[in-house]
Amino acid sequence: AQSVTQPDIHITVSEGASLELRCNYSYGATPYLFWYVQSPGQGLQLLLKYFSGDTLVQGIKGFEAEFKRSQSSFNLRKPSVHWSDAAEYFCAVVGGFKTIFGAGTRLFVKA
Amino acid sequence: EPEVTQTPSHQVTQMGQEVILRCVPISNHLYFYWYRQILGQKVEFLVSFYNNEISEKSEIFDDQFSVERPDGSNFTLKIRSTKLEDSAMYFCASSEMGGSDTGELFFGEGSRLTVL
Numbered sequence: 001a002q003s004v005t006q007p008d009i010h011i012t013v014s015e016g017a018s019l020e021l022r023c024n025y026s027y028g029a030t031p032y033l034f035w036y037v038q039s040p041g042q043g044l045q046l047l048l049k050y051f052s053g054d055t056l057v058q059g060i061k062g063f064e065a066e067f068k069r070s071q072s073s074f075n076l077r078k079p080s081v082h083w084s085d086a087a088e089y090f091c092a093v094v095g096g097f098k099t100i101f102g103a104g105t106r107l108f109v110k111a
Numbered sequence: 112e113p114e115v116t117q118t119p120s121h122q123v124t125q126m127g128q129e130v131i132l133r134c135v136p137i138s139n140h141l142y143f144y145w146y147r148q149i150l151g152q153k154v155e156f157l158v159s160f161y162n163n164e165i166s167e168k169s170e171i172f173d174d175q176f177s178v179e180r181p182d183g184s185n186f187t188l189k190i191r192s193t194k195l196e197d198s199a200m201y202f203c204a205s206s207e208m209g210g211s212d213t214g215e216l217f218f219g220e221g222s223r224l225t226v227l
Binding site: 090 | 167
């Protein structure tokens with residue numbers, strides 16, 4: 001069965017520091033992978049997605065993610081975090097007619 | 112920019128009451144979904160809907176839940192007899208494609224359900 005694991009429940013980084021959020025997936029075929037962001041009280045917004053091709057994908061707000069099949073990972077990165085990036089981040093994989101979400105990683109940004 | 116809209120934004124109900132949550136998906140999308148998120152927990156899949164029928168549902172989506180597309184624009188989630196544990200944020204989503212071709216899901220802002 002498809003599954004997504006986000007090992008870090010929460011992460012705190014300083015503003016201007018780099019960020020990496022981890023995501024591991026379990027899926028039998030080539031996965032369709034996504035990162036979504038959820039600000040408090042809001043819905044989910046797509047940051048980026050991977051379907052095929054270049055394993056390094058660029059998204060909105062300066063985020064990127066790298067698909068590594070050998071590690072079953074799809075980690076999200078940003079070179080310099082802004083205070084407005086504080087939110088919950090969800091990694092997701094498409095399986096059948098549903099998208100399966102990880103448990104989320106809450107990002108805290110300190111000044 | 113087209114968006115998914117949900118009503119109500121917040122509903123408080125008594126245990127055992129019926130609740131209907133409404134969603135207007137993006138107009139050219141064909142696949143519709145309901146997800147829920149219990150406070151502080153992960154986003155959980157409930158059901159997907161295509162061509163006027165359920166295409167997939169989770170174990171959470173038991174007999175007390177039902178979905179309907181009563182007209183050309185609305186997509187509803189009905190909970191027949193609410194329980195305390197149904198308290199959650201319910202998100203509607205839609206997508207242009209589905210199945211293994213499912214692309215981006217477009218989410219609404221959510222409907223918060225509080226069962227007392």
